Amino acid sequence: MSQPSLIERLGILADAAKYDASCASSGTTRRTSKDGAKGGGKAIGSTEGMGICHAYAPDGRCISLLKILLTNHCVFDCHYCINRKSSNVRRARFTPQEVADLTMAFYKRNYIEGLFLSSGIVKSSSHTMEQLIEAARILREEHEFRGYIHLKTIPEADSELVTRAGLYADRVSINVELPTLAGLTRLAPDKNAATIEGAMDTVKAAIVEAKDACKRFKSAPRFAPAGQSTQMIVGADGASDADIVGKASRLYGDYRLRRVYYSAFSPIPDASAVLPLQRPPLIREHRLYQSDWLMRFYGFAPEEVQQAAGTDGMLPLDIDPKLAWALKFRDQFPVDVNRAPRETLLRVPGLGTRAVGAILSARRHRTLRLDDVARLTVSIAKLRPFIVTADWRPTLLTERADLKTLIAPPKAQQLELFAA
Numbered sequence: 001m002s003q004p005s006l007i008e009r010l011g012i013l014a015d016a017a018k019y020d021a022s023c024a025s026s027g028t029t030r031r032t033s034k035d036g037a038k039g040g041g042k043a044i045g046s047t048e049g050m051g052i053c054h055a056y057a058p059d060g061r062c063i064s065l066l067k068i069l070l071t072n073h074c075v076f077d078c079h080y081c082i083n084r085k086s087s088n089v090r091r092a093r094f095t096p097q098e099v100a101d102l103t104m105a106f107y108k109r110n111y112i113e114g115l116f117l118s119s120g121i122v123k124s125s126s127h128t129m130e131q132l133i134e135a136a137r138i139l140r141e142e143h144e145f146r147g148y149i150h151l152k153t154i155p156e157a158d159s160e161l162v163t164r165a166g167l168y169a170d171r172v173s174i175n176v177e178l179p180t181l182a183g184l185t186r187l188a189p190d191k192n193a194a195t196i197e198g199a200m201d202t203v204k205a206a207i208v209e210a211k212d213a214c215k216r217f218k219s220a221p222r223f224a225p226a227g228q229s230t231q232m233i234v235g236a237d238g239a240s241d242a243d244i245v246g247k248a249s250r251l252y253g254d255y256r257l258r259r260v261y262y263s264a265f266s267p268i269p270d271a272s273a274v275l276p277l278q279r280p281p282l283i284r285e286h287r288l289y290q291s292d293w294l295m296r297f298y299g300f301a302p303e304e305v306q307q308a309a310g311t312d313g314m315l316p317l318d319i320d321p322k323l324a325w326a327l328k329f330r331d332q333f334p335v336d337v338n339r340a341p342r343e344t345l346l347r348v349p350g351l352g353t354r355a356v357g358a359i360l361s362a363r364r365h366r367t368l369r370l371d372d373v374a375r376l377t378v379s380i381a382k383l384r385p386f387i388v389t390a391d392w393r394p395t396l397l398t399e400r401a402d403l404k405t406l407i408a409p410p411k412a413q414q415l416e417l418f419a420a
């Protein structure tokens, strides 16, 4: 059979990559076009300090990077993956040179600002990793490309190769895939949790070493300056939100991850019989991101986020986890916005980090009233039961049994024609 054309392969391999959610590039450091190895301003594609991703697909996934697979051939048979060995999808493959040329062509047309490159496993994990690295090497060394590169690493590859990937990439990521060991064993029988975490440990050690070297020597090579990330598939196995939150927090702690991405499992064509028939509601993915934010920016311990879940370990879908926590722990409220420390204010439902910053700075000059707080938030109705201001005290409102309905009335739901 003849090889599909370049454009056909691009269609196949860009489509095959769409299931990976971990493509955001936030956290990278700025590179200027002057820092090319050859000097003299030959390098191109400077990277902004934060948030290089500009466009999102309708389902919320980032599409601003050229997001492709090197190949969708794979010798593994992960049940949840459209590219698994037993799937009958159309296969295609790029050479590293083709990936580099495509990236440059798209970049020069101003279509993209960087590359997200992943791959199925061909021949062996190390062989595949070598090919991914080669694409990044051509971009960096031959094209002097200074745009953002995110390389997905193959955990089973030689650790030396995983380390080399970080010398070319801004970010490297290794997917843990499933939140529990039982889920991984059942749905990705060729993968090994210890190997995955071993590769994360290798990357962590290399990042720490490179940072240390950079402090001592200006010319020390940079290693994955945007850190490492991972992705967990949500809803393909029986793991609860509490399990997922626990796993994410352990990964953040053990491997200093920049991000854990949560990807609601999407049923794939020709799916394996061990998978659920329906995808979880997308709002579940959103609630997990909110809980992630609570741990990373709002000072919540993982156990506290888990307390926001119900007895089945699932976070409520109709309200955000911060509100769910506040409704369960009403003895912590109301909070006096004119006196409470930052960490206490951050626990008030409806107060984000910016609003808390504004409160802290405004109250240095005057005593805040309810109207002052209202100007900083989207909905003062959500806040009123949880705060005290110069002219407001919720008295018994905080204790009302129907408080949840008062501040988050149930939304009318469109009935599904074919719902069970």
Ligand code: SF4
Binding pocket: 074, 075, 076, 077, 078, 081, 082, 083, 084, 085, 119, 120, 121, 188
């Ligand atoms: S290793 Fe598993 S998840 Fe990765 S491409 Fe192959 S089948 Fe898909």
